Structures are given as structure tokens and as C-alpha cells.
Amino acid sequence: MNAPMPPSKPATLHDVARVAGVSLITASRALGNPGVVSASTIERVRLAVEATGYIPNLLAGGLKSRRSRMVAGIVPALAVAQFLPSVQTLTDVLAAEGYQLLLGQTGYDAAREEAVLNTMLSRRPDGIVFTGLVHGAAVRARLRRTGVPVVETWDMTADPVDMLVGFSQAQVGQAVGAFFRARGWQRVGIATGGDPRALQRKDGFEAAFGRRVPTAQVPAPSSLERGRSALAELLECEPALQAVACSSDQLAQGVLVEAQARGLHVPRQLAVCGFGNADFAAHLVPALTTVLIDGPAIGRQAARLVLARCRGEPVEQRIVDVGFRIVERVSTA
Amino acid sequence: MNAPMPPSKPATLHDVARVAGVSLITASRALGNPGVVSASTIERVRLAVEATGYIPNLLAGGLKSRRSRMVAGIVPALAVAQFLPSVQTLTDVLAAEGYQLLLGQTGYDAAREEAVLNTMLSRRPDGIVFTGLVHGAAVRARLRRTGVPVVETWDMTADPVDMLVGFSQAQVGQAVGAFFRARGWQRVGIATGGDPRALQRKDGFEAAFGRRVPTAQVPAPSSLERGRSALAELLECEPALQAVACSSDQLAQGVLVEAQARGLHVPRQLAVCGFGNADFAAHLVPALTTVLIDGPAIGRQAARLVLARCRGEPVEQRIVDVGFRIVERVSTA
């Protein structure tokens, strides 16, 4: 009735059941499936939990029930600001449903992608959310074979591993290209990072112009500093540059700063467009035109899809296009 | 010898052992403790693993061995750029040692802190790394009782729950205050977020001045936008403002932008100091003076401490002060 547990051995459900005077499984149900247990029993178990300081062991439960209640979240690198809102929302929505996120970083490296995935799989996650598409064919095949629910995000393809929440990178590039052309800018340039998604946008942009466009490709991570050097590079091969499309708002900000440092007026002498609608974009001077992606929506939808699969609910729409929107501000006015 | 596993049931170690013609435990040792198994046996097991497509189940292993090889990482919010480098490094170092990070977000909320912690504990992490100190006394007590290795980070106290990697926020504030005083600025202001660490820095700053200092406290998240409004607010109650100390570089950037928008020259008419040395700080115009914290070092040390505890190695120094450094740039020249 008392003996609040010697601190040596943490209490198990067995202890709780003993203290509550019920069987093990009844204690289990009182905690995990209260609907089928009488109110008075539930109360006694609750008291026993408090008395013993019991903390459930989800590892053990998961072994039998084959549900770990963990979701693996795989990102190129945590520090890529772009993805944070979606990962944050994903984590929050999952947590609200009792699922935890297991974090993996690939460093944009295919070999590490495979290694990370294998480690993750050995923890038997109930689902996996990738930031970006899964690259390796072998990895894709393996994922399909294991049958874990998989959500790829931040991109678009007709043939995802399983489920997909994203948007077409090529369409973004084309839209920005069309936007530039509509304003009559022909001496245009691209400042871009080297990751696959950014390069798809570059291709889309060039498609809109029907030709190659001067490009400064900067090494990761995409930053203000890189934006400055990118503009310097672009101006070297195209001194009469009229407009620059950037693969991130950080890069675009660097372009703004470098333009200012060179006495180039934005937008009068140089128009600039970013990507991502970072929190600062609207508040720079000049305010930055950019492409808005609804990161939280991506996280939320990814969570929804993964959770639906985990619960065995049917998923009506495996592929969700969250779209995008060009937000026009002063930098392209 | 063949039958590459029906895709329905994933292979277990049992299957591997059968295919390799050894006992279960030998297969286990071949994979987990190869030193005590003959080379030829190891090779046969390796082949059997490939043939069966075996993926170890760390959940099951952890049940008996009581080591989950997971570390819980608890952050206020993932989107706080400040902490990213340390979390990223922590994740990487852990991964290199075969440990995965289980992510939890508290949203700067004490109630959620406790809830998140309980969920984490039910996954039996081998260690817990907190961003910031653990606030609730009950939570601290509970953590101590469970005996899990805990590392608190990004702050300093004489009485951590267990281990600590950080620096004194008050000292940072004092250093910035002393820095301002040494330059003769008396009409100074503070632009700060409302989190506990930022407020400690504010207190330190005021201690250096020996008096209260006009303060604009902005709601989270600390952003460029908030920096702009903070400067507006400060100028209202102190039109002759000479210098502003900001609780983040994002905020400081907003102050720079707002100053520029108002035609206030930085640093001639207004000096600005940030915090964090974000990647953009050095490349703004004017370049931003700020406080450098070595985030990756925090992540690395936290990983080192947690891993040492997990392996039962002695930890010589439970409290690690990584210090800080004011990086003087143009914004305070």
C-alpha cells in the first residue's frame, strides 16, 4: 500500500498492478485503453501509478504491439533555415498525437542517406518523413519493400516512394522566369545553391527564357555572404544586369547588401527575387519579393498522412501539392 | 540456404542464425561483439544477413540490454536559429557513435516541458540534452531520481541537474554593458526577447551600468521585424539614443534596418550590438558587432559528456564553460 519504490529499480507495470490489486493486463488497459475498464479500476490504477512513480516503457510495448510511435524525420541538415517551419510543425503535430520524431541528417550526401536510413529502420519507426525526395534507387526499393509509410516532401514527382507533400520546383523557376520576362527584363541572372531542388528551379527559370542564363552557383550553406559574392560574380560577366533570381532569401539578402555596397539601387537599377519568404523578407529595405512556400502546411500534411497510415486509415490522396505564390514587394517594383 | 524471405515477415536474428547454420546467440555476437567469434563464423553470418535482408531491431535489443542508444534532445522551438548549430552538431556526433536524437519541443512552456520530458522518459533514452536549464523543481527532482545522464546547455549555474555545457548569460550582459560604457555611451537601450536567458543578459547589462536601462521587450520569435519595432519604441522614450544592445542578431538586424529607414547613421549616430554571431552578422552593411557563442562546441561537448556517461566512463568535469567573445565590427566603431 506504500513503500514508494526503492530508487534502484524503476517501477514496472507489474508493480503498478500489484499495488492497485489488479492483474497486469488490467493495469495495462487502464492506461492504454481506458474505454474497456471500469472507472473505479482506472482510478485505482491511476493512484498506483502515482504511488510507484511508474513511467511506461514504450520500447517494451512497441516490441509486442509493433508500433514504436516514433517517426523518423530526415533532413539534409538541421541548420537549413528553409525547412525549419515544416520540421517544427511536423514535430508538434506528431507530439500532439503521442508520436516522437527521430532526427536524421544526411548532409546532402547519398551515402549518408542510405546509412541514416538503415539506422532509422533498425529503430522500427512507424513512418518516415524525408525532406526532399529519396535519391538512391536502391534506397527507394528497400523502403518500398519494408512497407513503412514514407512521406517525401518539398518536391514533386509522379512516382514517389509512397506519399508526397510538396510542390513543383520547376514550376517555381518557370513562374519566376515568366514574372521577370513580363517586366521586360532580359539581362537577368541566377544566384543559386547547388542542391538538387535549387537546380530544378534554375532549369525552370531558364525554360521560361528559352535559353541559358548567367548563373552564379555558390557552395552550401546558402548565406548572406554567398549572396554578396554571387552578385559580384554575376556583375562581372553581365555588368548591365537588370534582375537576379535567388535560390533563397538569405542569398537574396546578400545580393541586396552587395548592391547597396556598390551603390546600385534596388529595384531601380537591379531587381531581386528570393525564395522561401523568410521572416525577414517583408521587413528588409527594400522589402524583398520572394516565393512563398507554406512550410507549416507541409509539416502538417506530412504528419496527417503518416498518422493516417499508422492507424491503417485509407489515404485518399497520396500526393499533395501545396503550391507556391510569388509575393511581390519593393525589390521588384 | 536461399528463400530470400517472404516480404511479409521481416527477417529476425533467428532467421539469420538458421540460414548461417549457427545458434541465435552466435549470430548476435557476430554482429554486436565480433571480437569473440571466429572470422569464418562472422563471414557466414554476414552472408546470411545479406541473404535475408535482416535489419536489426534495436527496440528489442534495448529491452534486455537497457540501452536504447537514443538521446532525447529538448529545445524550446526548432525554429530558434540560435540553437541550430549546437543541435546539428550534437545530432551528428551522436550519429557517428550510433546514437539517434529524439526531438522534443517545449515552446518555452513549463507545462509542456514536463509533458515532453515524461514522453521522452517513457522511451528510455540513454541521455537527455536540454537547450537551456530545466526550470521546474519537480522536473529537476524527477530527473535526478531516474538517474539518466542529463546535460543542460546554453546557460550556467552552480547546481545543474547533472552536467552542464554553457556560459554565463549574466556575464555576457555585463561584458556588453562594460563595452558600451568604455565607449562613453550613456544613453543606451536594450532590445530583447522575453526568454529567461535574454532577460539574464539584460540584468547583467544593467548591472554594468548600475541602473535600469530603457528596454523594449518584444514577443517571440525574435525577428528582424521585432527589431524594427523595438528601435521605434526605444527612440520614443529616448530620442537621443546612442547605442542599443540586442538579444539576438535577428533583432539587431531589424534595428539596423529601422535606423537606416529613419536616416540614422550606424554607428555614427547609433551603435548596435547583437548576440549570437549569426552567419550574416559579419556581412551586413554596416557589419554587426555581436557576441560570439561557439554553438558547435556546445553540441560537441554535450555529446561527449552524454556518451561518456552512457559508457560508464568517469566524467572529470561536470560543468563546462565554453565562454563567449564580443566580436567588434563596424556597427560599434
Added chain:
DNA sequence: CTGTTAGCGCCTTCAT
């Protein structure tokens, strides 16, 4: 509504 019986997949302990 409650209890009994079997394991989940692996690793620890003790034997050989």
C-alpha cells in the same frame, strides 16, 4: 469487464 497464456526479438547469465 477482467484475467490467463504466450510471446515480441534480442541479450545476459551460465554452461560447455
Added chain:
DNA sequence: ATGAAGGCGCTAACAG
């Protein structure tokens, strides 16, 4: 160097 037994803590599948 290898193996046989037992159990980690919990929950599905049946009883009653």
C-alpha cells in the same frame, strides 16, 4: 569459441 535457457516490460489473443 559456441550454445541453452531465461527474461527484459509489455500487449495481442483468447478465455471466463
